[in-house]
Amino acid sequence: MPEMTYLRAISDGLRTEMRNDERVLLMGEDIGVYGGAFKVTDGFIEEFGADRVMDTPLAESGIVGTAVGAAVVGLRPVCEMQFADFVSCGFDQIINVAGKMLYRQGLPVNITVRLPSGGGFSGGPFHSQNPEAWFMHSPGLKVVAPSTAEDAKGLIIASIRDPNPVIYMEHKNLYRRVKGEVPEGTYETPFRARVAREGDDLVVITYGAMVHTALEATADLDGASIMVLDLRALVPLDEEAILNAVHHCSKVVVVDEANYTCAAGAQVSALIAERAFEDLDGPILRVASPDVPIPFSPPLEAAVLPSVERVREACRQLLEY
Amino acid sequence: MPQMGVSVAEGTVVEWRKQRGDWVEADETICEISTDKIDTEVPSPASGRLVEVLVQVGVTVDVGTTLARISTDARPGEPHSSENHGPPAPAHAAAAAAPASPATPPSAPDPAQAPAARAAGGRASRRYSPVVQRIADEHGVDLDEVEGSGRDGRVQKKDVMAHVQARGGGGGRAQPVDEPTMHIESPYRPGAGASLGGPYVPPEGRPLSRMRQQIGEHMKRSQDTAATCTTWIEVDVSRVEIARRQLGITALPLIARCTIGALVEYPLLNAWLEGETHTVHEQVNLGIAVALGEDGLIVPVVRGAQDLAPEGLSRRIRDLARRARARQLSPDDVRGATFTITNPGQFGSMMATPVIAQPQVAILDVEAIIKRPVVVTDAFGEDAIATRPMVILGLSWDHRALDGALAARFLANIKKRVESYEA
Numbered sequence: 001m002p003e004m005t006y007l008r009a010i011s012d013g014l015r016t017e018m019r020n021d022e023r024v025l026l027m028g029e030d031i032g033v034y035g036g037a038f039k040v041t042d043g044f045i046e047e048f049g050a051d052r053v054m055d056t057p058l059a060e061s062g063i064v065g066t067a068v069g070a071a072v073v074g075l076r077p078v079c080e081m082q083f084a085d086f087v088s089c090g091f092d093q094i095i096n097v098a099g100k101m102l103y104r105q106g107l108p109v110n111i112t113v114r115l116p117s118g119g120g121f122s123g124g125p126f127h128s129q130n131p132e133a134w135f136m137h138s139p140g141l142k143v144v145a146p147s148t149a150e151d152a153k154g155l156i157i158a159s160i161r162d163p164n165p166v167i168y169m170e171h172k173n174l175y176r177r178v179k180g181e182v183p184e185g186t187y188e189t190p191f192r193a194r195v196a197r198e199g200d201d202l203v204v205i206t207y208g209a210m211v212h213t214a215l216e217a218t219a220d221l222d223g224a225s226i227m228v229l230d231l232r233a234l235v236p237l238d239e240e241a242i243l244n245a246v247h248h249c250s251k252v253v254v255v256d257e258a259n260y261t262c263a264a265g266a267q268v269s270a271l272i273a274e275r276a277f278e279d280l281d282g283p284i285l286r287v288a289s290p291d292v293p294i295p296f297s298p299p300l301e302a303a304v305l306p307s308v309e310r311v312r313e314a315c316r317q318l319l320e321y
Numbered sequence: 322m323p324q325m326g327v328s329v330a331e332g333t334v335v336e337w338r339k340q341r342g343d344w345v346e347a348d349e350t351i352c353e354i355s356t357d358k359i360d361t362e363v364p365s366p367a368s369g370r371l372v373e374v375l376v377q378v379g380v381t382v383d384v385g386t387t388l389a390r391i392s393t394d395a396r397p398g399e400p401h402s403s404e405n406h407g408p409p410a411p412a413h414a415a416a417a418a419a420p421a422s423p424a425t426p427p428s429a430p431d432p433a434q435a436p437a438a439r440a441a442g443g444r445a446s447r448r449y450s451p452v453v454q455r456i457a458d459e460h461g462v463d464l465d466e467v468e469g470s471g472r473d474g475r476v477q478k479k480d481v482m483a484h485v486q487a488r489g490g491g492g493g494r495a496q497p498v499d500e501p502t503m504h505i506e507s508p509y510r511p512g513a514g515a516s517l518g519g520p521y522v523p524p525e526g527r528p529l530s531r532m533r534q535q536i537g538e539h540m541k542r543s544q545d546t547a548a549t550c551t552t553w554i555e556v557d558v559s560r561v562e563i564a565r566r567q568l569g570i571t572a573l574p575l576i577a578r579c580t581i582g583a584l585v586e587y588p589l590l591n592a593w594l595e596g597e598t599h600t601v602h603e604q605v606n607l608g609i610a611v612a613l614g615e616d617g618l619i620v621p622v623v624r625g626a627q628d629l630a631p632e633g634l635s636r637r638i639r640d641l642a643r644r645a646r647a648r649q650l651s652p653d654d655v656r657g658a659t660f661t662i663t664n665p666g667q668f669g670s671m672m673a674t675p676v677i678a679q680p681q682v683a684i685l686d687v688e689a690i691i692k693r694p695v696v697v698t699d700a701f702g703e704d705a706i707a708t709r710p711m712v713i714l715g716l717s718w719d720h721r722a723l724d725g726a727l728a729a730r731f732l733a734n735i736k737k738r739v740e741s742y743e744a
Contacts, residue, residue: 201479250452250478278344278451281478321471 001183007175009149009182010114011040013156014078016186018048021076024160025052027063028080028114037082038116038175060090067111068098076110076160084117084169085129098165099140108163112156118209118257119305120173125293128301130208130258135167136235136267143234144191145169147211149180151232154189161188171209178212191233193241199227202315203245205268206255207231210306214255217311224319234264242268243276250281251321253314255306256288263288282321285314322376322386323363325356325652332356333381333531334388339371342459345391352388357535359619359655360648363388370395452478460485532617543679547594548720551674554732557709558690560742564631573609573664574635576687576712579738581605581626584660587731591659593680594722608658608678609638611645612665619645620678622658662687666712675717682722685735686715 004012018024026041026048032055035042045053056063060081067077081087087094090113098109119128135141142164146152152170159166196211201224204214211230218226229245231238246252252272254265269284287306295301322332335353339345350362351371373390376382449457449464453476457464460481467484469476529537543549561575568575584591584605593600607626612618621641623634644650661678666689675686690712697707714735718728 250450278455281450281452321475321477 001181003179004149004182005176006149006152006178007038007040009152010156010170012182013153015044017157017160018052020186023074023076024078025054025075026078026080027054027056027067029056029058029082031055031080036080038172060086061093064090064093064098064113068093068101068109071110072107078112078114078160080114083127084115084131085126087115087131094141094165095138099138103140109165110163112159112166112168114168114170116172117169118171118173119294119301122296122298122301124296128294132169132234133258133263136264140165141235142166142191143169144232145208145234146232147208147230149178149182151189153182154187155232157186158188158191169208173209189232191236193238194230194232196228196230200225200249202251202253202319203227203229203249204253204255204311204315205229205231205242205245207234207264208257210255210257213306213308214311217308218315221312221315226315237267239271242271246272246276247279250279251318253285253287253311253318255311257306258288259291260286260288261291282318285318287311287314322382322384322388323652324384325358325361325656329356329358329384331381331383334376334378335360336378337374341371341374343371345369345371355531357539359650359652361650361652365391367391367393369393449476453481456481530616536617540676543676546679547677549677549717550720550725551715551717552725552728552732553672553713553715554736556712556714556736556739557695558712558739559709561739562710564742568632570631570635572690573687574631574638575742576739577607577634577662578631579735579742580662580685581607582738583731583734585627586734587727589723589727590683590731592682592722594682594719595680599722602659606657606659608661609641610661610663611642613646619650619655620658620661621645621650621654622656666690672713673715675715677717677719683716683718688713688715
């Protein structure tokens with residue numbers, strides 16, 4: 001299996017599925033001639049032409065709205081938001097049009113919206129957010145967030161094939177930092193959680209970039225045996241895997257890079273409190289960014305985002321409880 | 322014990338998936354049962370805690386018997402009724418001690434009551450996490466005896482687990498450990514040659530499987546009940562063969578479709594006879610016999626079959642057969658058939674005398690489609706011999722409910738529909 005970066009794995013998934021399926025087309029700002037702000041679609045316009053790799057105006061509402069129409073007539077558009085933060089300009093089309101179309105009119109909206117998200121590189125408040133929870137709250141959408149190169153490819157293919165609108169969270173800080181072996185050809189990663197590391201004493205439940213933070217924080221923690229559960233999909237949430245992990249370990253730390261209030265981890269915590277109360281051997285601890293904008297200043301940003309040290313401290317505190 | 326079919330009166334518990342004290346969700350499987358129609362899982366009717374198992378594995382009880390009790394006002398984490406005979410909860414101990422020092426400020430305790438108050442206070446300060454309480458309850462552990470390794474001596478899950486393990490040898494409620502056998506018998510067995518010339522020793526008999534017993538009981542009862550006669554008719558299936566290739570399905574759903582049409586026209590065949598009660602059905606619930614290899618067979622039901630086109634019938638039959646073989650049929654899938662089709666012809670057999678599934682009044686047997694030379698009459702009235710795919714349809718019918726003339730007309734109606742089939 002070839003080794004590639006998380007970013008190349010996304011490109012590979014898109015390219016594979018575009019070769020497989022003529023209905024797949026890409027839309028976004030500067031994704032064609034320029035190859036995308038992060039070069040995910042570099043070389044695509046040469047291979048697939050401007051009809052299938054469409055440079056659009058700076059209008060997220062127009063991108064998503066056009067994609068919804070294309071999906072209704074049978075195409076499978078993939079929209080790139082240049083940064084996840086800009087998706088708010090296309091919010092109405094995603095929430096009220098794409099998410100409700102099947103319920104209102106019985107028409108499936110097979111679109112994928114790619115959201116380059118997350119911080120860690122001094123991008124500041126408009127280029128560092130993790131807005132996945134906005135979409136979890138709104139019925140009719142699926143939300144996935146790969147953490148590895150292999151899953152990045154498998155989840156983009158599965159998202160394109162899923163008949164529902166799928167919000168695909170790709171973490172910018174993993175783009176070139178994370179590498180891994182990626183199977184060739186086409187495969188789908190299921191929308192189910194993955195045990196990133198087995199363990200017995202405590203489980204860290206997280207997704208996306210924080211999977212790597214959690215693995216590093218708990219690789220050697222006073223000899224404790226710590227499980228790391230990578231959710232992979234936030235909607236549908238793999239409740240069975242979460243409850244099994246809690247049943248096995250009885251102590252839980254939930255980590256989000258997103259802001260604390262109503263983050264994906266809040267839903268995970270609520271699920272555990274409701275359904276796994278009898279398995280708990282201590283309070284559910286959460287580590288997340290405080291409810292503030294992400295700062296430009298590197299030392300301030302480092303203080304805001306959940307660090308290896310903060311995750312380690314939460315685990316230690318709970319292990320001793 | 323849920324009702325698993327019209328004629329089913331009892332069922333046997335095969336396995337409990339949930340034990341006393343377990344939390345169950347509504348529709349989660351609580352146990353597995355076996356009846357003379359079907360082996361199936363019983364979904365929990367409500368969410369709650371399983372507080373009592375009333376029917377043990379292997380016991381057969383009548384339909385309607387309560388299998389277990391679920392406490393629906395329980396909450397996950399709440400102690401369940403079996404905890405009543407455990408040590409009193411700390412809150413009770415504190416409450417019992419309280420009246421001993423009414424309105425007395427803590428700074429001036431009655432010396433005589435001090436030890437009791439201290440003891441009560443000591444226990445009240447020990448709070449246990451939900452998982453620790455659950456494990457303690459499951460293993461009958463008095464948590465006062467457990468050393469805590471957590472913050473301020475808090476008892477953690479690992480502490481109570483270690484306590485349970487350490488106590489394992491000391492008896493109490495612990496399970497006895499199986500002793501490994503000291504002598505293991507040699508697996509070597511002399512081959513057949515060694516017994517040459519010896520007397521023939523027949524292999525040991527085994528009890529018939531449950532499914533075989535049930536099928537046997539049902540078939541024998543039918544033969545003892547119905548006045549079974551069988552009538553055959555030979556049918557040219559050329560048009561059905563063309564249609565099935567166009568649709569990419571087997572001939573069975575097409576012949577079934579013709580049979581359903583005939584049933585609607587002759588509703589007396591789409592009927593039940595129970596004692597002296599004769600029920601004629603408007604809706605066709607078509608039973609299709611599905612072989613389960615050597616184990617036996619089961620007859621899932623296509624409900625409302627009169628409303629289905631051949632493709633729909635094909636899809637439903639395929640789905641039911643797949644689930645039957647995966648042992649995933651629900652009770653509703655096997656009850657309420659008003660007429661049954663059995664189709665063993667895939668192995669090349671030509672004729673059979675099927676046994677009627679009670680309380681239905683007839684069953685249609687579809688045998689192998691075989692090419693045969695037949696006499697056909699052309700447009701000019703000239704007879705010629707042609708090769709045609711032919712099938713023999715056999716109808717077993719209950720002479721108590723109808724007579725041979727009706728059976729023959731019914732078969733002729735199916736024949737007419739099959740031979741004039743328009744895709």
